[in-house]
Amino acid sequence: MPSVGDTKTVFGRTYVYSNPNQALGPGTWLLSDGEGSLSGEQQTEHKVYGQAVVDSSSIAIHKGMLVYINEAGNAVAASAASLESSRVVGVAIDPANVGQIVQFTQNTAFEFFNAISITDEASSTLDVGQPYYLSSDNPGKWTKNPTRDDASIEVLQCGTAVNEYYMAIDIQPLALKAEVESAARIAGDAALSARIDVLEADPTTATAVANSIAAVNASIASETTARTDADALLMPKTGGTFSGAISGPEPVADSDLATKKFVIDEIAAIPAVDFNLDYGEYA
Structure with missing residues (x-):
């Protein structure tokens, strides 16, 4: 069974298979102009x-x-x-x-x-x-x-x-591209505005937005409290007074800080000197 648009040549003439209304029955071969289109009075x-x-x-x-x-x-x-x-x-x-x-x-x-x-x-x-x-x-x-x-x-x-x-x-x-683009943007803005109006009037959307805002505000409040508490425990670079005991690693480099106890212990570790020995005498 041929398909609509198929062509064939018989005795030097080209025909195209056509069926404009398939509900009325099968198609038929009609004389063509050679390019798959109807010709003459059939066109x-x-x-x-x-x-x-x-x-x-x-x-x-x-x-x-x-x-x-x-x-x-x-x-x-x-x-x-x-x-x-x-x-x-x-x-x-x-x-x-x-x-x-x-x-x-x-x-x-x-x-x-x-x-x-x-x-x-x-x-x-x-x-x-x-x-x-x-x-x-x-x-x-x-x-x-x-x-x-x-x-x-x-x-x-x-x-x-x-x-x-x-x-x-x-x-x-x-139309000029600028005009086409402008019209498209205006239409898009109008459609978006209409959609926003619908969402704003929708009770479900309004509740969801309100809940989201409340959650964000609660998160901000919690973060603010945490930062305030943390700031209260910091020692400013400009100086301050510690309210409790301070500990740290044992100093090794010249720039490392040393506690009072570390200094006392280091001094105590120095061997005692016997000042009763005469010159040249060894203990």
Whole structure:
């Protein structure tokens, strides 16, 4: 059983397997334009918003690719890699090579039977309900995951997948990054403020906050008492009077302190001198 989007060539003609509504029965093979899209009368009619010659600097335009118009008035595969190339004017209705005329459309439900060749994800079907953006990696292509952390990349939403094979084309205005960032921050602040208001009014939250504050205050009081008691037992560097006995290690170095008892014991250990001996006489 073929899958929707599969193609085959018979007697020089290319066909694509299609089934727009699976609830009505199995699909069928329909004549294709060679790129996996319906052709001729089988193809959905789209209003032509404009047309231009494909510029020599552009890649070949595939059906469904996003295009912009350069300063020369020619069509080029669009890219989010720069401000100029992000000014999308529409979606290519039919394929066109360099030097050929490409027609483009906007604001319509566009068939994506060739999604595998015009999306970064290279999937045969679209992700239903997912917004799609202009790719910064592959000119003309769509992507579900635009690059947002590079200051040189423009983020431009161009449509939303309404089902697996159709995209609702809705090219958003290209805003300055500063404006986008400002709007995002304002919206974020408003959301945070609203959430804080809810939390402040919530009795459970209020009780938890009050208990936390009480616990912190008790901890501070305990620490203050401990520090005060410890300070009372310290001997200041500027001097003071000890109220109790002092002991310490036996002095060894010249700078070590010595107690009175240590000094007395050292003196007592000196051998006594017999002053009754005559000069030259030994005890």
